[in-house]
Amino acid sequence: MNVIHSLTLAQMRAKPRRTLTTLIGVALSVAMLTAVFAGADSFLDLMRREAVATLGSWHGQVSNTSEAVAQALAEDDRLNQVALAANWGLDPAEDGSFTGTSLFGVNEALYELLGVECVEGALPENSHQLAISRELAHLTGWTVGSQVTLDLVRAWSVSGVEPDGTPFYRAETGQWSPSPTGFDHTDEVGSVRFTVTGVVELGAFSNGFTGWLPCFTTLDSAPADSRWNVYFTMRNLSHEIWNVMDDITALQQSQDPAYDPGYYGRATNRSLLLYAGVDEEGSWLLTAFYSLMGVVLAVILIGAVSLARNAFSISLAERTRMLGMLASVGATRAQKRRSVLFEALLLGLAGIPLGLAAGCAGMAITLPLVSAQVQELFRFHVPLYLSVRPLPLLGAAALAALALLVSALQPAFRASRVSPIDAIRGAGEVRLRPRSLRTGGITRRLFGFTGALALKNCKRSRGRYRSIVFSLALSVVMLLAASGLSYYVDQSVAMRYGRDIPPAHATVGLSDPAADPTPLLAEMQSLPGAGTCRITGGIDVGMMGSWQVSEQDLSAEARRWLTERSEYRVQMGLEPLAAEGVYTVQPALLVLEDEDFAAWAGRDVTLRTDLLDCVLVTDNYLADLGSFARLKNALRIEEGFSQTFDQGENRFADTWRVAALAAEAPANSGDTTLAGDGLTVQLVTSRTVFEAFLARQAAAGRTGSYFWTVLYTEAKDPVQLQESLLEWVGEGDGQENTYRSAGSSDMSSMQSFAFLLRVFCGGFVVLLCLVCAANIHNTVSTGFELRAREYAMLRSVGVTPGGFARMLRLESLFYGIKALCWGLPVGLAVLVAEHRAINLNFYSSFSVPVWGFALAAAVVFGVCGLSGWAARRRLARQTIVEAIHTTVL
Amino acid sequence: MELLRVEHLTRHYGEGAARVVALDDVSFSVQKGEFVAIMGPSGSGKSTLLHLLGGVDRPTAGRVLVQGTDLYAMDETALAIFRRRQIGLVYQFYNLIPVLNVQENLTLPLLLDGRRVDKDYLERLTGTLGLTDRLNHLPDQLSGGQQQRVSIGRALIANPALMLADEPTGNLDSRNSAEIMTLLRHFHEEKGQTLLVITHDERIARQADRLLTIEDGRITRDEAVRP
Structure with missing residues (x-):
């Protein structure tokens, strides 16, 4: 190790906290790269094993x-x-x-x-x-x-x-x-x-x-x-x-x-050939898979390079004086350049193995945890676990090394140009220009002189300022993209399957509507793995009559969706939904147990029992030929609206009335809220009202059909419940005028998908945010430390401790505000794109996950605030004299 | 009238065997309008004394009273406010704020105090300092002499009771040194500014009213230079 290397090492040791933060950032970036490579390889291995399990290992x-x-x-x-x-x-x-x-x-x-x-x-x-x-x-x-x-x-x-x-x-x-x-x-x-x-x-x-x-x-x-x-x-x-x-x-x-x-x-054996790259017909699948991987890798690399480049720039700023002095005693350009490259080498040597181990360990823990969902989603027979070959690991390491090298190059060349005069001039700040430091009068009016000074401090080093704002904005965009994806997929699951459906449930249909489902409920409750059980029931769409509305009675959004669907139907050679601008509306009835009804509708909603009195749900979930929509207040219906229906001779006939309106359908009502094709509305009533209706029908000698009862159970142990439900359903189906079926596997696939998406998006975003946080922490805290002398100067001319703290806080705040100014619009654009992509099949008016925005803002201000706070604490520990005498070498 | 009183001022650094006594039981007083030069060899405790007089360091023992106010009996905030209103500090290395232009650096104590800048006074001051056409420049666009003139202006802008200068010409050539001393003397003679200057330069010291000599943390001589 020559003198340049020794000095570099000494410099890194002198700043253990910064070195450690950079090392953690590098290791996290490598861990993410490793996780992507290891995850992809494990998934390919899973598919290979699945192909072997189902078809065999022959070619x-x-x-x-x-x-x-x-x-x-x-x-x-x-x-x-x-x-x-x-x-x-x-x-x-x-x-x-x-x-x-x-x-x-x-x-x-x-x-x-x-x-x-x-x-x-x-x-x-x-x-x-x-x-x-x-x-x-x-x-x-x-x-x-x-x-x-x-x-x-x-x-x-x-x-x-x-x-x-x-x-x-x-x-x-x-x-x-x-x-x-x-x-x-x-x-x-x-x-x-x-x-x-x-x-x-x-x-x-x-x-x-x-x-x-x-x-x-x-x-x-x-x-x-x-x-x-x-x-x-x-x-x-x-x-x-x-x-x-x-x-x-x-x-x-x-x-x-x-x-x-x-x-x-x-x-x-097509699957095996495909994964070996031999089957060209199916190669588009692998291309798509690798493209997705490429996008994720690119995002990680952008974060990693931004972090590393910034860390080297900071390190260089701290060392400019030392390098200038070395230059004055004869250090060559190459020697100065090697100083930065040596730092990159040391960080790589420590960070890359650490990251590889952390990435593999993370995936070794995560993959078995999500294995059940993956198996459910793809109907795989074999479990998912970490299986990674040396080559992808080498790939991750090589990519990380390349990222470090690319990040170090520009600072290294800057280091080679440091001249002796830089050592004399000072701490190596970039030359300032009055124009770039200009702050608007509004800042001074809003935040006072300390605010204006804080903003000037933010802007003094354009590179550092941009790096912080970029890192923060990237975190904001990633957080919004992930929250949006999760939000829209959840919305789609809700449109397709109703809301909050338990992962396992059974449908028990009673052909006699008056039959008591309570014994069956007790039976279900006793199933191994079952949680809380509930009963709902209702009358199908189309069995409670219909009425007609004109286009004027529809909201603009509903009109647009229904028109689009009608046009699609005509293209497919089917009947349009509207006949000469007139739509047929059909109600579906959901019956809740009295307690559930009261809990949902509120105690102040009272229903009459002399007719089929209901609450109308104004949030319409509509379906049409595999396309779904969630429309708010699609129909103009007032309280008191009523309709009479007649199913035919000796069949149900009665009048239903809208007693009250409610925006949201009840939770846990499962796919009962799923309307049929076309324009449907959801009515909800209580067991008491429904029983009074049945009694009226019985007295008139009428009986009904298309009536159903659904028993739902939440799962304490989903796997056990699934098994016991299947057995129970198999035993009882067709007996005592009942038919039974167990939970919709389609739905649990979608839920598995949503869950997986949340796990992977969440994990990815958290890790990326950590890398960005390391970057920001490094930059903000070093920025403060480099200016320790200036801050001491300000204190010596009379800045109070409170004013000093306020200035540093404002500096953090300005970084946060600027990052949000960039991150939120870009993030919003990503949300719009996500919404549009999902809207092709699941129509809903554009809405955004408010919690995503709140989270993004909280993360940004949290990271900036914490970094500023940590730096402030360190600075406050120094007396003014100590800081004034601090010479950055 | 007594403006500054120093009583048994002591400052130690380090602990145990590594303990260094930078200032050892120093007492003296300065009258309003006096120009005092402080001389002594390197490491004698001159700068420590000046920092303690300026309220930017904490003594191990003793008191510093400026116009009867005990600096170190105040909390940090009160001391900071006192500093910006009553004490002007000039350093050897100027210590200007690089992101602020000349005018902002000059008026910094007033800006921090939320006070309005008296434009006439500022004009006169910058005229005297020879900075009128440099007001929008950043510090790194100025020469060393110009930077020191800004720092003198900053020390004087709030009309402080006491101005302290730590080797104000130590970083300048002889022409600039002479200019700076002319300025300091001007403010002392024309405005009656109380001035304490640390210097190694005998010629500068001879321009003062009184010369204090410090050796090993103690005042060894206190002599009138110009009665």
């Missing part, structure tokens, strides 16, 4: 081919593992309890490539031994050691309706039936006796024949004219696989007399 396959083709492939050098399955034949079940058994002679590679696992006993070692699937063991009662005889028949069609070779067999008659084309074959193979040696999980193995349960023996004694299935992996997975597939076609043509050109029989 290509050919089915229903000849032994010659199979053997040729087994000897092909380009292939690594070749799994062979010779189809011995089928044995229909004698008692007709299931279709039957299909026997395959297989080699060991098959078990591996298709994930067939022995769970009991051992895999067969000769052609007298048999491994059976667990399901087959369950259906037949066969166990390890059982002696079984299979009466095998080979049956397939080589052409026609069933091109995959599925045999025609009717379990109910026990007859092989001829295919319509007459090309099917049935050959007796004969009886073969086996000893069951093992029970297997089938993994990704499928014989493709519905109902025929596979069992396996060894390959050696397969009947001579068996049809074979071949699965293989490539020695090197590359585009060569397409040549192999072409060669297979040629082989089939030349080596398989029964080859049917109409039956393709060849396939590749």
Whole structure:
């Protein structure tokens, strides 16, 4: 280490707090880069594992081919593992309890490539031994050691309706039936006796024949004219696989007399090929994935470079005098330049490994936490966990190193230009220009002289000022973008599925509306994993009559949405929503338990029981052909509005009336608030009013349909509840005039998506804000420290401690205000873009997440205020004399 | 009339074996309108004394009374306000605020006090200081002599009772030094400004009414230069 390096190190040690803050900032940036790389790699790995779990780890396959083709492939050098399955034949079940058994002679590679696992006993070692699937063991009662005889028949069609070779067999008659084309074959193979040696999980193995349960023996004694299935992996997975597939076609043509050109029989494991970059057709998916990753990386890099560049500039400002002195005793430009680069090297050496470890640790904790939601969202069978290869980690490290180098370059070149005169002149401030320091009269009037002085201080170093404002504005934009995304997705989920739906719920329909659902509620309440249970009910859209409104009765927003939908309908060749400017409005009724109703509507809303008295929800959630809208006060309806409806002879007939209006539909009303297509309104009434209505109907000998009851439960343990609900629903469906169904999985997918979005956006924004905070803290506090002497000077000419604190506070405030001036409009533009993108399917008038703005402002002023406060405390500890004598070296 | 009274003023730095006695039981007084020069070798405690007189440091013991007000009996805020109204400080390295222009630097104590600047007085002062055409310049656009003139103006703008200068010519060439001393003498003679100047320069010291010599933190000589 030469003298320049020693001095640089000493300088870094002399400012431990700043060095540590910069180091944390660098480590956080690297951690974020690592998290993106590790997250992306883990996700790709998850998809690879999912492909292996569902299809197997083979790269290509050919089915229903000849032994010659199979053997040729087994000897092909380009292939690594070749799994062979010779189809011995089928044995229909004698008692007709299931279709039957299909026997395959297989080699060991098959078990591996298709994930067939022995769970009991051992895999067969000769052609007298048999491994059976667990399901087959369950259906037949066969166990390890059982002696079984299979009466095998080979049956397939080589052409026609069933091109995959599925045999025609009717379990109910026990007859092989001829295919319509007459090309099917049935050959007796004969009886073969086996000893069951093992029970297997089938993994990704499928014989493709519905109902025929596979069992396996060894390959050696397969009947001579068996049809074979071949699965293989490539020695090197590359585009060569397409040549192999072409060669297979040629082989089939030349080596398989029964080859049917109409039956393709060849396939590749597309997902695996896609993730290896071999499948070009699906590469757009990876391109999209990597593009998204690129955008996220770019944002992180902007934050990281801004932080690092600023840190080096600060460090340079602190060292200008020292460098000038070094120059005066003969330090060359290169030596001065190396001083900054050496600092970058040290920060990189410490920060990059730290960041890599932190990023991996963060993802190792986060990914398993969100695994359940990811599985739910993408219907994956395998869990998500951290799985990262060395290359992406190296990529993150290289990118971080590059960012550090880029950040250090300009300060390094500035350092090389420091002259001896800079050492004499002072602390290396940039030359000030009166114009750039001009402050408006308003500032002085509003904040006094100390305010004007604070603003001049902000503006004195344009680079530092811009860097702080940029970092802060970036934080504001990111916070707004993340809060907007979360807000609009939540809004869309609400439009599509109603509000606040518990993740697991059951629908219990009672065909007799008067039936008491309370015993069922008690039953549901006792389910393992269930939380609070609720009952709602109602009458469907369209079953309570309708009335017509003209366009003038609609709000401008509703008119616009309905017109757009009508135009779309016409394009699709459907009826428009309006007929000559007249829309049909249909109500849907929601019945709440009395307590729930009172809690929602307020105690002062009283309903009459002599008619169907309701509260009308003015916030309309509308749906039309997969497009959704949330419209406020779409319809002009006054209290007292009433309608009469009649479902027909001996069916419900009554009058409903609007007793009061409410803006929001009740929470936990689930998809009951989801209206049908077109213009619908939501009515809400209490159980008492509804029971009085039922009593009136019963007295008049009327009965209703399209009435439903929904039991909702919140989940204490969602996974357990989901399982117990499914069982409960399965047990009771169709009994006692009820039908049951368990929670909508679509909805929980959307909720999982919203949750994941919040976790990842939240995590990303928090980390980015921390990087920005480190940057701001460094800049603000060093800015204050560099001016310690000036501040002491101000104090010596009579600035009071209070005035001094006020000045520094105002300086922080001005940074915050300026950042908001830039950040809020840009953030708002991002929100508009997000809203527009979501509005394509989920229409709502533009609104913004107010909490997002509040959060952004709080973060900005919080970070600035804290940095200023910390610097102020340090400065206040120095006496004026100490500070005046401080010479920044 | 006594303007400044110093009683048993002591200042230590450090603790234990590292303790340095910068000022050791110093007492003296200064009459209103007096021009006092303070001389002594480096490290004798001159600057410490001046800082304590200016209220920018805290004594270990003793009192400083300016017009009967004990500086160190006041809290920080009261002392700061007292400083900007009653004491003018001039430093060797000018210590101007780089973001403020000449006029703002000059009027800084008034601006901090929220007082209106007397334009006539400012014009006369800047005229005397030779800064009339430099009012909108920033400090780094001025020469060393000009910067020191701004700092003298800043010290005088509030009409302080006491003006203290710590080697005001220490950073200037002989021509600029002579100009600065002429100015200081002008304010002393024409306005009756009480003035305490620390200097190494015997020629400057000889222009004062009285010369205090400090050695090892003690006043070793107190002599009248010009009776």
